[in-house]
Amino acid sequence: DPALVHELMTTAEAVAREAGALVHGGRPTRVTVHATKTSPVDVVTAMDLASETLVRERLAELRPDDGILGEEQGFVRGSSGITWVVDPIDGTVNYLYGLASWSVSVAAVVAGPDEHGAPDPRTWTVLAGAVHSPTDGRTYVAGAGQGATLDGAPLRVNDPQPLDRCLVGTGFGYLVERRRAQAVVVADLLPRVRDIRRLGSAALDLCAVAGGGLDLYYERGLAPWDMAAAGLVASEAGAVVTGLRGRPATDAMTVAGPPGGIDPLLSFLEDHGADATA
Ligand code: IPD
Numbered sequence: 001d002p003a004l005v006h007e008l009m010t011t012a013e014a015v016a017r018e019a020g021a022l023v024h025g026g027r028p029t030r031v032t033v034h035a036t037k038t039s040p041v042d043v044v045t046a047m048d049l050a051s052e053t054l055v056r057e058r059l060a061e062l063r064p065d066d067g068i069l070g071e072e073q074g075f076v077r078g079s080s081g082i083t084w085v086v087d088p089i090d091g092t093v094n095y096l097y098g099l100a101s102w103s104v105s106v107a108a109v110v111a112g113p114d115e116h117g118a119p120d121p122r123t124w125t126v127l128a129g130a131v132h133s134p135t136d137g138r139t140y141v142a143g144a145g146q147g148a149t150l151d152g153a154p155l156r157v158n159d160p161q162p163l164d165r166c167l168v169g170t171g172f173g174y175l176v177e178r179r180r181a182q183a184v185v186v187a188d189l190l191p192r193v194r195d196i197r198r199l200g201s202a203a204l205d206l207c208a209v210a211g212g213g214l215d216l217y218y219e220r221g222l223a224p225w226d227m228a229a230a231g232l233v234a235s236e237a238g239a240v241v242t243g244l245r246g247r248p249a250t251d252a253m254t255v256a257g258p259p260g261g262i263d264p265l266l267s268f269l270e271d272h273g274a275d276a277t278a
Helices: 002-026 039-062 092-097 176-192 202-211 224-236 263-271
Strands: 067-070 074-076 082-090 103-110 125-133 138-143 147-150 167-170 195-197 216-219 240-242 254-257
Touching: 002 039, 002 082, 002 103, 002 125, 002 138, 039 067, 039 082, 039 092, 039 103, 067 224, 082 092, 082 202, 082 224, 103 202, 103 224, 125 202, 125 224, 138 202, 138 224, 147 202, 147 224, 167 176, 167 202, 176 195, 176 263, 202 216, 202 224, 202 254, 216 263, 224 240, 224 254, 254 263
Parallel strands: 067 082, 167 195, 167 216
Antiparallel strands: 067 074, 082 103, 103 125, 125 138, 138 147, 216 254, 240 254
């Protein structure tokens, strides 16, 4: 239903922008990163919580029957069949350090069946999503079957390129053992590509693929809220968003790029068993 998708797109954008303004305005001009071990984390946690609380309040007003899954406050089931999947700050380390690449991500999904009833990227259908980048005021919006835009202008992935001409984005999880494995994959990939970027916000990485700022992106370990909105932005901009060996994009592996152009990266990651180890 295009009218419903449009309503969800408008809601996602409004809520992401409002939460982004709150978080952006609330960042101390200088976070004392090295002052104590816990304070920087506490600053981020406090803003994450404030942002998610605002999103939950707004959605309860605008869409009272929908469920919500957020990074900070978990899953609350709704009665409408629609669930909002929210990352109140994607790119928390950049936010902490005052670097520009962080975002607020809000998506509306119809969840497939899963053992806990929570939205699962293997089976969900994403209807609408918005990714707002407060530091430059940019907002990416997509609706299922409606295309993807950046501040109203249509987005399109780059044409497929040989791997050695591709700018490739990736990211790393927080687990030390996984990082060791990810470093091995990166070390072998780096000599084969134009270059590698680690922007620090998975949602903005996927949006960069949508807009041609990256040719390709891959990452192991994404949470549902990292990929819900931005995965739709990428796919509506013409990207293939997938896992390895024909599996859907999940925490095991998310790869995005233009049809055809993505294939050499998929083969490389499959050869390296990157969804099992890296
Ligand atoms: C992280 C960012 C980062 C990615 C990590 C994510 P967070 O999200 O998206 O780019 O590499 O895997 O956990 O923790 O800042 O919400």
